[in-house]
Amino acid sequence: MFRRLRILILLLILATVATTAWRTERHLRSWRSTLHVAVFALNADGSTAARDEVHRLEKTQLAPIADYIAAQAAAHGMDLTLPVRIETGPEITTLPPEQPASGGMLAAIRWSLAIRYWAWRHTPETSIRPDLRLYLLYHDPERNPRVPDSAGLAKGGIALAHVFAGREMAGSNLVVATHELLHTLGATDKYDPATNLALHPEGYAEPWRKPRLPQTQAEIMAGRIPLRGDTARIPASLAETVIGPATAREIGWSTDTH
Ligand SMILES: [Zn+2]
Structure with missing residues (x-):
């Protein structure tokens, strides 16, 4: 009770x-x-x-x-x-x-x-x-x-x-x-909590880049730069990260609301 x-x-x-x-x-x-x-x-x-x-x-x-x-x-x-x-x-x-x-x-x-x-x-x-x-x-x-x-x-x-x-x-x-x-x-996380690896495409700085790996930057809400297979690196500075389109939408940066 x-x-x-x-x-x-x-x-x-x-x-x-x-x-x-x-x-x-x-x-x-x-x-x-x-x-x-x-x-x-x-x-x-x-x-x-x-x-x-x-x-x-x-x-x-x-x-x-x-x-x-x-x-x-x-x-x-x-x-x-x-x-x-x-x-x-x-x-x-x-x-x-x-x-x-x-x-x-x-x-x-x-x-x-x-x-x-x-x-x-x-x-x-x-x-x-x-x-x-x-x-x-x-x-x-x-x-x-x-x-x-x-x-x-x-x-x-x-x-x-x-x-x-x-x-x-x-x-x-x-x-x-x-x-x-x-x-x-x-903004929501864009990595898989089980592996800490970035989710594709929303957790990638350049999701459509060919070849896809290694990436050179991290999507800020994924927090890691995907390198190969199951390897990723923590960015050393903000310069190694970007705010991707999914995060931008979540925080209100969508041009159609303006
Ligand atoms: Zn987080």
């Missing part, structure tokens, strides 16, 4: 959150005004490497994300002067609740609400109220060669990107961050 009541309350909260989020997402995907993205860095593993990175993080390091989205929008025929503006906020010291490894849909719903609550509680004020919030969770690659999955809440305006400290990781970190940001705008 109580369990049912709890589930009902949870679903009611979710329905309210979802309605508001749906309206917000529709507004964002209209691209009528500049989207303000606030970026916050966190030391995810308590390491000195991550701490140094968090303290070093500057707006200029993230500028390529805004330039990339502007260039990709232009490539899709969108006439947007400044689609995205990035601001960096102060460091956040309280880590977000961990994503459940399993537990089904209820656990996932609970986590998505917990993340929203965490973001509401712990995100410092910034000069402009952000449309999207990007949290960069830094890890020391020496300590953690594998990091938790990153996540972009499709209807929450919240992107959590698990990234690595170190100058040589800066390029691939931007790829991860942009991928998660695009999730918040409604």
